[in-house]
Amino acid sequence: MKERKSKSGSRRDFVKTAGRLLLAAPVLTLPVILSGKSDAKGYVWQIDPYKCTSCELCRTSCVMTPSAVKCTNAFPMCGYCDFCPGYLRQGAKAFNTAAENQLCPTGAIIRKFVEEPYFEYTIDETLCDGCSKCVKGCADFGNGSLYLQIMHNLCVNCNQCAIARKCPSDAVIRVPATEPYMRKELKKS
Template sequence: MNEEPTRRDVLGHAARGAALLGMGGLIGYLIKHGSVEGAWRINVDQCVNSRLGALGVDVCDKCATTCVLALSAVRAVNDHAACGRCYICPAYFDVNSAINEEGLPSAKLCPRDAIERFEIGWVDPDDPANNYYEYVIDEVKCNGCGRCVMACKEPAGLSSIRLEVRHDLCLDCNRCSIAQVCPDDAYIREPTT
């Protein structure tokens, strides 16, 4: 006997299909994101490279070396509004290098030459300390090694440079390899807003 499906049958099939589809979507979501919603973030008050008071200690480069991506999803970011635009920026120059004929440190700090220095406005050659410069981080070169972050920290700098997870690059791994090795528990998962 070939009976026509009732309205209840059709609705029942549709509901079961929707439930299965929903479950498939949920499983896919959990594979990518784990059971915790949100995104990975660096707590800059906890990370040794940016934590105030942590001076004269080794730079932590685990954000650069541990990410599963060939070039880490972590980058240094300069908050230009907070930057002192210093003539001799300790994050740009290796202040321990020899002084050159211009009266500036002869070497740069960044091992990847990822920071650019631009003059702001007219530069007075007779008053170099009162000239101002913009320091721009090239995110294509930067791997988040943290050296400039440590050098920009007070009292040498104004802590305008910090490490950030670039969410457009991060794969949002369920078990972030950086979070597993971070010595300061500074790599955290937080709800997205």
């Protein structure tokens, strides 16, 4: 009886060692296989402004509340219009800061007089919830200088961005962490 026990014991040991090697081998070779395909710097998520269709999903899809997506203005592209289609709602009767004329649901756009006839539009990111109403207005009627970006001080960099999954135009993409923003005035479509 003792003999049999030791025999089965040694067989078990053999299986164990074999299994151990079998599992260790791929795990240890993985880094070798992927050595050419790994990236020390990693990725972050960003919105390609030229693919974005301002569908409003950024506001609701982000895991953060409010969304880490904020509107930003590409000043070199901005027309500084008095009649800003990103600031004023459609059918606005007067071009001023009155509540009844504003498009932004959270009042996040700041309109500032620069000089006759120009107005500067900046975004208060603490108020902006990334709804993209202004982006749509500017893209449809203006120069398209207002655009959405994922703000990396707010983004928690999910392994898969929840917005990317929902984005209808595949505009949310991985970009190298060293260049985390896609600034519209610098990129061409």
